[in-house]
Amino acid sequence: MFRHTKNLQFEAKPEKPDPVFAHKLQELIGGAYGELSVTWQYLFQGWNCRIEGKYKDLILDTAAEEIGHVEMLATMVARLLEGAPATEVAEAVKDPVTAAVLGGMDPQQAIVGGGGALPADSNGDPWNGKYIVASGNLLADFRANAAAEAQGRLQTARLYNMTDDPGVKEMLKFILARDTVHQKQWLRAIEELRADGLEDEVAPSALFDEENQEHNSTIWHLSDGADGPKGGWTRDLEYLMEPQALGGPATAPPPDPALFSTFAPAASAAEPELAEGDVQTFYSERDGKWKNQVEGRKRASSTSDTKAEAQQAGRELAKNRGVTHVVRKKDGEIAETHDYS
Amino acid sequence: MFRHTKNLQFEAKPEKPDPVFAHKLQELIGGAYGELSVTWQYLFQGWNCRIEGKYKDLILDTAAEEIGHVEMLATMVARLLEGAPATEVAEAVKDPVTAAVLGGMDPQQAIVGGGGALPADSNGDPWNGKYIVASGNLLADFRANAAAEAQGRLQTARLYNMTDDPGVKEMLKFILARDTVHQKQWLRAIEELRADGLEDEVAPSALFDEENQEHNSTIWHLSDGADGPKGGWTRDLEYLMEPQALGGPATAPPPDPALFSTFAPAASAAEPELAEGDVQTFYSERDGKWKNQVEGRKRASSTSDTKAEAQQAGRELAKNRGVTHVVRKKDGEIAETHDYS
Amino acid sequence: MFRHTKNLQFEAKPEKPDPVFAHKLQELIGGAYGELSVTWQYLFQGWNCRIEGKYKDLILDTAAEEIGHVEMLATMVARLLEGAPATEVAEAVKDPVTAAVLGGMDPQQAIVGGGGALPADSNGDPWNGKYIVASGNLLADFRANAAAEAQGRLQTARLYNMTDDPGVKEMLKFILARDTVHQKQWLRAIEELRADGLEDEVAPSALFDEENQEHNSTIWHLSDGADGPKGGWTRDLEYLMEPQALGGPATAPPPDPALFSTFAPAASAAEPELAEGDVQTFYSERDGKWKNQVEGRKRASSTSDTKAEAQQAGRELAKNRGVTHVVRKKDGEIAETHDYS
Amino acid sequence: MFRHTKNLQFEAKPEKPDPVFAHKLQELIGGAYGELSVTWQYLFQGWNCRIEGKYKDLILDTAAEEIGHVEMLATMVARLLEGAPATEVAEAVKDPVTAAVLGGMDPQQAIVGGGGALPADSNGDPWNGKYIVASGNLLADFRANAAAEAQGRLQTARLYNMTDDPGVKEMLKFILARDTVHQKQWLRAIEELRADGLEDEVAPSALFDEENQEHNSTIWHLSDGADGPKGGWTRDLEYLMEPQALGGPATAPPPDPALFSTFAPAASAAEPELAEGDVQTFYSERDGKWKNQVEGRKRASSTSDTKAEAQQAGRELAKNRGVTHVVRKKDGEIAETHDYS
Amino acid sequence: MFRHTKNLQFEAKPEKPDPVFAHKLQELIGGAYGELSVTWQYLFQGWNCRIEGKYKDLILDTAAEEIGHVEMLATMVARLLEGAPATEVAEAVKDPVTAAVLGGMDPQQAIVGGGGALPADSNGDPWNGKYIVASGNLLADFRANAAAEAQGRLQTARLYNMTDDPGVKEMLKFILARDTVHQKQWLRAIEELRADGLEDEVAPSALFDEENQEHNSTIWHLSDGADGPKGGWTRDLEYLMEPQALGGPATAPPPDPALFSTFAPAASAAEPELAEGDVQTFYSERDGKWKNQVEGRKRASSTSDTKAEAQQAGRELAKNRGVTHVVRKKDGEIAETHDYS
């Protein structure tokens, strides 16, 4: 259960409004590495954690903090938008500053949010649940957490360089600091997992015996840059300089005729030649019916559920036309031939 | 530029078809941590890498390999779907095995893909570009890469336990091995970045002096589990056991009247009382117009652009009605009162 | 700022696992009307609320509760998945119950979540930020809140009928009750807005004078059912039984030639006829260049930046071919004609 | 398996940076008809192709080329962004050119990509897997390919007109040329499918006999423009000038009571009138239970699983109240009436 | 079945083009509360309505009107884009007006739409089917309809204030009026549902007896604002000022070992100490196999399917190493100990 205090974790007061920066700041709210992402990533990891104790508590302490980060940022956005020229008409713009402001605003912050923040990123794309990971494997997830905090701190640092406002910078300095703590704590927690014997270097710490032993220590050289093998990684891992494909051709099996994928059975080449106008009775794999077709026409003359019916119809047709009637078996082989010419 | 050989990097031949597993295997193709993700993550990182040499070459060697992994998986899916009962009608199902198969198939692999793989995950959600990260900061990105390979190996390991097919297991063993190599190589590359003095532990390796020094080493205890401070992470980081909000209340500024957010200026409480039926002329902040309103009615009787026009109309209305006419200043204060009763 | 207690708002203990229901229950977590939606809808509304006091406090009290609802549901899902046959192979299924379970499970809860809940709905589609509304207009938003709680209670009621488990039913009864409270409170808050004179029946309570007065009280009869006018709504609103389109034809203006939309200027019909083989020099609106074309050919023979160059080239061509040379003005009118036959 | 050479298929060097064009160029990378789309469309079609030989080889030759097109474009974007004023503050803008540049930049290319390309379109929407088609039916897919190359060339042509940079134009000329080749090759491949007897004009080339013969050659005139029948298409197809609906009304069946859709069984109108205060015992279709209700109250007084229990409870209630007790059958008909007044 | 007349429901003629406003107007076409949303919301509600008559007819009358609203807006957008400087190069901009226009345009309206409207919102995000609701419960759906029309009218009102163009304002006045009608009609229809006894105040009107009676009338005070209880809503609902969590801790059950979630069974703490180098034979829950491990090493020395095989291998290993061999039962308890030192 959660409780809320209306005081912010840290102050979020800009010196003056700046609607263009309010637009960019959306990235830290609803971007792939924004605060909504770490909020849910840590909440779901905490709820899904299978070991009670220090790991779970660390995760949930951090999760609770992140909700408050969204709050700081949303408050900052509303304040940066105060008095924004949302309803200014482009044709009336008199100076380059206003022109830059009008061009750089987020239309939805005004039209949809009424001058407030949105759960979206700096291009207006909504936050979505696929941004987070909570796999139950703590090593895999702590790696993802350290990575998320790294991207978060990087984006915060970039935004820090995109504003001059002392109030905004003050809040971003706080967020930078928190992202530093959080990066460190997840890296320490990874060490702790190893110290506790719960996980090893590679996640998950299982199936090493089962995995392919021949290919678990080679880097395949598949791009022509020659410097890959100069890296320190070759202490543990070997560079395979002229790798060859190990598998056979990537072929797909014959299709299900009921799905109408284009296909030409090789056997079709071997079909006996009929004279133009002759009638043949045959089984169609496409729809599982028996059909009669006049040689040279595209479509069947008749279709039946049973061979008997089809054969009867074919015979009559051939007689009427005064041509040869060829009757095939289900597998296509010729069973009978009657000449009614 | 890229070249393709039709031979697979590793063999992808199931012993027999298994359409339910073909459904699940989609996760490794188009899931958030599937092979499409690492393909584009590494390609964009490689193209966006600002240092020529060993790092860039390692990234692009790996990128080229990952395209081939999509190929192996897509081929495997098509083969697992051979002869799938895609067109079987539920009402005709005679045994539990077929029931389980029918219930567990992906309808789109048949209807849309004609019995082939889709660029989607195991719930049919399409792969999208927000799954990847290529920030230009190699430390942040290598962390993300190690995390992605950890999730990838974890999911592969789970899928490994969901099949008995020796051919499928053989291919998954190869993928497990490659995910082991790739996890290791990105971790080694992180060490190399530090050895080369390019990045440090925390990403980005800048702004440490600027970040808030008071709050860059404390973990805030905001969830009631008591075990957080027992972790090894307290060697570097301090647990703040009773943290208090540092900011003021999270308030939003007065809204732009042109955006119609609900708002009650405090001054409105001080409005003088008029008798039912009296007329007042006043300025409306909502639309920037002058209006007349009969006390007790919901809507304005008239609206004007100038105070003069409005006052004139109000006067006439009050005279006609034989009531008092109150005229306000723009800020709401009463300017004049005339009694026409 | 937010604080978390690890005790659930209400107990979430199933009597026994049920992975199929765990799949369906995702709808209440990450569906369009699930608890993630009301969590963020209320948080953003609270942060964006422009009046301090009772409305804002009510919104934020409710917001804080909803985060705890996600927690209850996520915990319930993990418990419903305990011992789920996630790795059972379809081919080994021996009874209809297991067949139904295997067919009805969410593959991602196992492969991605490791047996835990996901921020997604019952079809695996991730929650996204477009599900919420926080417009700053309290009437519009409270309507949306009442509607969201109505859909939420409806879906909970449906899920209540999809399980026999007493523990699950107990939790759903609690959620049903909370959805009842929340529906009522938003409806009461709408009444309060009117009582306080902040908003009226229709949102936003402005622009009534400006809106089209002729068309703000008629229902247009555009579908052939005859019973629409029998409803009580005709007390306030008039049914327009044979409505006619009020506007002119929906035409689009001539396109920008630089964007290559297909277009045939009407004037082209009036072009003078040239004999097959004649040469004309003309200005092309498509690319803003001067061209020469031999009558009857599809493409230009030459293209120039200036008329002078083009005319020179056209003349030579016509001379060589022994035909007539027609030179047009920029607007297409014929300027000169020379016969070199 | 794939191999990569770091040389670009064609040069991608702008004369000078242009961050606004870098924003627009994203459309060719991650738009619905961008190079990521054709890359995966052709790769999946190739892997899913059921005929070895010329068609499959053509598809895969083209697929391999398209990955290289993404590379050219991503490289071009990074170069166009060199020195972009990403961190310039709007308030400091001094001239219209910078104002236009600031307003027209993509914030994510800086904040997320660090000055590089994104797998997204010119509005920042991420590429997704639903953009592609690989159905297994070659006619349907080659049509889609020709269409995709047409849209691709069209967008390239539009972008060609949005830049003056000779280096950019040079690269776009190459892409225009490649889109011309690819359009032609897919159109030729469609002819080849017919020549080979694999597919016909309409995809899929099956079920013609089964499809509704009466309605497979008429165009329904359902919009009031009168010129439709003047097109050449009436050589094969007939215009049905006054089409009438062939089906009955679009009604939905009675709902499942367990899903709580609003419903009023027609029979309810025929219910006998009870006096205010009388008690009736009846079966509720909504929840499949037996209930007692006092006439005039909204809710049931009691609910039971069996009729016997309910009838007993109703009898006692009626006796206590001194009123009439009406007992109904399951279908609503009155079974018994007892007067306890 | 639907018929179309090419005349617009209301005129859509701007006085002059305004590409920036064309960008913003997209919100009313493809935004979450745009006309595509109400079109499909009403169509699906109508088709899914289970009662023939007045409700269904009202829904479908309105649905048919909304398609025509999309048409008006799309036509308006195309006309606002006439002559837009889509191909102007930023570097050539000479005045602030053009700078503001260039910065504020939607690149996709030109590149993708060729100067026409898109089925997307004002940030270019495409309309999607999750925006609508059609639940079959008319009360829940009419609430959603009234809410949608409120947001729609609010956004239209905001856009009305963002333009000076008399032709655009005229069309928006019409839309404002229609949104007023539609809000009213859905509110009236809600009253009608109650009058007809079909639904009550809370949706769905069922399960009141089953829902948790203790918690269906209290508002939980979980945010520290003190004004919540001052609202009129406390007439019906009680404020619970110091609410306590009712459930136990939010724990997750032990994970499925086959899914590799991190887990430490409590029993592991009780493991007997072995000397460095000793061999133990034990059963691994992780993969269901029997293993031998040399104390102090990370990985197993051997893995077997049966205990017998493993014990045999362990014995030989211990003998070779001259150490103690410990054999455990499946549950971890020590079964045998042999010292081969």
Add this chain to the structure above:
Amino acid sequence: MFRHTKNLQFEAKPEKPDPVFAHKLQELIGGAYGELSVTWQYLFQGWNCRIEGKYKDLILDTAAEEIGHVEMLATMVARLLEGAPATEVAEAVKDPVTAAVLGGMDPQQAIVGGGGALPADSNGDPWNGKYIVASGNLLADFRANAAAEAQGRLQTARLYNMTDDPGVKEMLKFILARDTVHQKQWLRAIEELRADGLEDEVAPSALFDEENQEHNSTIWHLSDGADGPKGGWTRDLEYLMEPQALGGPATAPPPDPALFSTFAPAASAAEPELAEGDVQTFYSERDGKWKNQVEGRKRASSTSDTKAEAQQAGRELAKNRGVTHVVRKKDGEIAETHDYS
């Protein structure tokens, strides 16, 4: 403007319910090539068409028909879901048929739609606006239309083979027929565009002269299949059997230091060696400040805005430490060296 008749274009009555097929049929409603897609594709193309007359009328006639197709399918889905076992508990399943049905149902059709259709596809993914194309170029769009109808007919044909229900098959036969007509009409309209001289074979019919002439007729052989050149397409197009990359290396320019991408200026290698403990004053490109650093430490000792300040601080530090003080120029070159040891 649009009008609606409640009669269906064609009957949509299944013989009996089939909830599994109702799930699959969603593909034709809300899939990428479902009826919602063609509805909006044709509506937007019609509204965006720049030539009045036969083309526009044909497009809008077809558009109006497609809305009615959604109606038929939505009605069919509701009828197929009548009596669906939506609330059946998996544990109670007694036979394989029910097991297959339960496993194959769409949970959202019940939970969200109350037993009705959704604007989503057969995997529950919502329809979105990026599925359609309306570019203004009729050739490009008619190609897309023919392709869309081909995929639509293909998917309908596949679904036709997935049901035995005569009523469903009857409706699908009608849709097959309409898809045949629509494919033909768009192909005829493409011929008409050429006959009218509006567009040519390749779209757009412009810029042929400008496009790269050397590369507009060659197919690049980049995949190792040898059969590509055997196709008929080589009549017009040449196969380039050993294509070489034409561009230079795909390098990215030096990054903006304010964005913190990892970068090592080549010059850094040439830095003079200082003894451990020495002090140097230098300009940092990372943040544009002057700094002092003690050799061997990671972070700067002090940071100043001006060189003067920094030099002063460095001097004092060196004096205090009794070491050498090196002062560099802005470009890194050594300007002064003072030894205070």
